[in-house]
Amino acid sequence: MLAIEADALRRTYTSRTGWPKSRRTESEAVRGVTFDVAPGELFGLLGPNGAGKTTTIKMLNTLLLPTSGTARVFGHDVARDPVAVRRRIGYVFGGDRGLYDRLSALDNLRYFAELYGVPARAQKRRITELLDLVGLLGREKEKVEGYSRGMRQRLHIARGLLHRPDVLFLDEPSIGVDPVAARDLRRTVADLAATGTTVLLTTHYMAEADELCDRIAVIAGGRIRALGTPDSLKSLVRERDVLEIEAYGVDEERLDRLRRVPGVRGVAAEDRGALQTVTVQTGRGAAELHGPVLAALQGVRLGRVTSREPSLEDAYIAIVEGADAATVTGTATSAGTHTGTSAGTVGGGAGAVEGTASQGAAV
Numbered sequence: 001m002l003a004i005e006a007d008a009l010r011r012t013y014t015s016r017t018g019w020p021k022s023r024r025t026e027s028e029a030v031r032g033v034t035f036d037v038a039p040g041e042l043f044g045l046l047g048p049n050g051a052g053k054t055t056t057i058k059m060l061n062t063l064l065l066p067t068s069g070t071a072r073v074f075g076h077d078v079a080r081d082p083v084a085v086r087r088r089i090g091y092v093f094g095g096d097r098g099l100y101d102r103l104s105a106l107d108n109l110r111y112f113a114e115l116y117g118v119p120a121r122a123q124k125r126r127i128t129e130l131l132d133l134v135g136l137l138g139r140e141k142e143k144v145e146g147y148s149r150g151m152r153q154r155l156h157i158a159r160g161l162l163h164r165p166d167v168l169f170l171d172e173p174s175i176g177v178d179p180v181a182a183r184d185l186r187r188t189v190a191d192l193a194a195t196g197t198t199v200l201l202t203t204h205y206m207a208e209a210d211e212l213c214d215r216i217a218v219i220a221g222g223r224i225r226a227l228g229t230p231d232s233l234k235s236l237v238r239e240r241d242v243l244e245i246e247a248y249g250v251d252e253e254r255l256d257r258l259r260r261v262p263g264v265r266g267v268a269a270e271d272r273g274a275l276q277t278v279t280v281q282t283g284r285g286a287a288e289l290h291g292p293v294l295a296a297l298q299g300v301r302l303g304r305v306t307s308r309e310p311s312l313e314d315a316y317i318a319i320v321e322g323a324d325a326a327t328v329t330g331t332a333t334s335a336g337t338h339t340g341t342s343a344g345t346v347g348g349g350a351g352a353v354e355g356t357a358s359q360g361a362a363v
């Protein structure tokens with residue numbers, strides 16, 4: 001039996017805005033998401049802010065009802081049998097809330113063990129086991145207020161595991177955690193998966209997903225844009241070449257102009273103070289594109305221009321940018337072409353590809 005089955009999941013948020021005449025506005029957060037997770041698999045939902053990751057998780061863990069579509073956790077339907085689902089899942093949301101600062105880690109875990117109905121006899125052993133798993137054994141008597149962000153996050157994971165769930169949902173566990181603590185956290189998640197727990201993790205860090213996940217679904221604009229093993233996603237950009245351009249004051253209009261240069265496959269800009277780094281992906285060996293690319297930036301003060309091999313981050317940018325471009329042009333044809341192409345390449349690698357059919361539809 002599959003651990004998680006999501007089938008054409010959709011969620012629309014409705015809100016009222018405006019005064020004195022209020023209008024109903026609808027926003028489609030998740031627009032038809034389909035994927036499966038096998039028992040014991042560590043599955044990643046990777047995507048930028050607002051992609052629909054949290055909304056998807058909240059439908060799977062019964063906190064939100066799907067607008068349409070179905071989801072099952074170990075065969076139990078999330079809408080029809082939420083109680084059975086809840087018994088088998090645990091979840092941890094990124095951020096600081098949900099722990100008692102004035103209490104020690106041990107007392108926090110005792111409190112939640114009681115709340116989750118862990119039998120009194122089993123509590124002590126379970127808590128010690130979990131403290132060990134998350135690397136907090138020896139620090140459990142300290143008050144949580146003195147804990148670092150990373151330690152808190154690991155304590156959250158222990159809390160989420162108290163009732164021995166078969167599936168753990170981790171929503172952006174490493175948000176706001178420093179790099180060293182994030183590495184410890186990744187180790188905890190990897191150890192957890194090694195014990196046989198199915199993990200569904202969301203993140204917007206490509207490197208984190210790559211290191212941890214058996215398979216990754218890249219989600220943007222409420223749709224799955226690519227799905228496969230990390231290697232198969234990387235194969236997306238293997239045929240590409242990346243131009244990195246230092247620039248000062250590139251605006252959105254210029255970036256759009258860059259995106260329209262024939263042969264350019266993806267454009268991203270990152271601000272570092274006054275300096276921006278513009279990353280342009282082109283077909284491999286497209287040295288002849290350097291001219292047109294620089295021409296599109298005419299009038300902008302430029303710094304260093306370098307050409308390099310594509311990285312994982314570029315694969316992610318390529319997938320998400322493909323999604324953006326589809327939204328910008330707003331035609332179903334271009335959406336189909338974009339996602340079709342990228343997903344096709346993913347399929348060329350080792351991974352399975354899903355969700356292509358729904359992507360070409362209705363943009």
Ligand SMILES: Nc1ncnc2c1ncn2[C@@H]1O[C@H](COP(=O)(O)OP(=O)(O)O)[C@@H](O)[C@H]1O
Binds near residue numbers: 013014029048050051
């Ligand atoms: N309670 C809500 N009401 C209205 N819109 C929401 C609500 N929660 C999320 N959204 C919108 O739905 C989209 C997806 O959000 P979310 O699932 O939180 O994305 P992610 O977790 O990937 O950052 C965003 O555009 C967000 O603004």
Ligand SMILES: [Mg+2]
Binds near residue numbers: 053054055171172
């Ligand atoms: Mg989120």
